[in-house]
Amino acid sequence: MKKLYIIRHAKSSWKNSSLSDFDRPLNKRGITDAPLMGKVLKGKKVSPDAIISSPALRAKTTAQIISKKLNFNKHIIYDENIYEANVDTLMNVVKRANKEDSIVFIFGHNPGLNMLAESLVGLHENIPTCGVVELEFACKKWSEISPENAKLISFDYPKKYK
Template sequence: MKTLYLMRHAKSSWSFDELSDQERPLNDRGRDDAPRMGQALAARRIRLDRLVSSPAVRAMSTAVLVARELKLPSSSIVVEPTIYQADVATLLAVIRAQPDAAQSVLLTGHNPTITDVANQLSPSPLHGEMPTAAVLCLHFQTDKWADVKPANAEFYFYDYPKNI
């Protein structure tokens, strides 16, 4: 079985006009919500084999804060450049390209694609978009990431900061 955690990056700041979109940092709420979601994952006794993130500062910061709460070194985060500005097909390809040795993967990405992929893979589609720092967890009845698809998906949980 494979377990996938899809996480939308935490709330970012729009206060720095001189920064590119990819360089935008987390705002205060985002810096609070990301570790809160990491704590919620830790409370569920989540063990990640792999944490994959977009290279955008807001996504990487989210991944680092979550990893810290899960007692994972930030060096364990894999930066995947194609997640930034990915369409659904690209994000699905990233998921399906994960090494089969990894049983559980958390992917930190961006809307609208992260929500679209969540809705495409989940047997329980979301109502509306994933809020910032939300996490959807799905189990897949397969031994190969390449075989991840809606037909072998099981909904496990969906959580977000306002729910905690």
């Protein structure tokens, strides 16, 4: 069995218009939402084997904050393919995860993450910033994940806890 946590980056700032989209930091709400969702995951006793993140600053920072809350002591994998990815690219990133890892987090962006969750489990809701979609797959290898063996376990986001 494999578990995938699809996590959208926390709320980012549009304050500095001279920054590229890739370099936008978290805003105040994002800085409070990321540790909150880390605390939620810790409360559920979630312990990832691997974390794969977009290298865009807002996704990278969200991954770092949540990994710290979970005492994740391995290196976060930054995969440039996640930034502005479509569903096929995201599926390929996940399918290439280490077969030894049972629980993988992927931090990224919409609309790609929405499309990934919709294609795997038919989730038609928008994943809000810092939203976490937990999926379980009845298979032994990441390369075998598909809609046929996928199950939605939970869908959490900061407003549920405020």
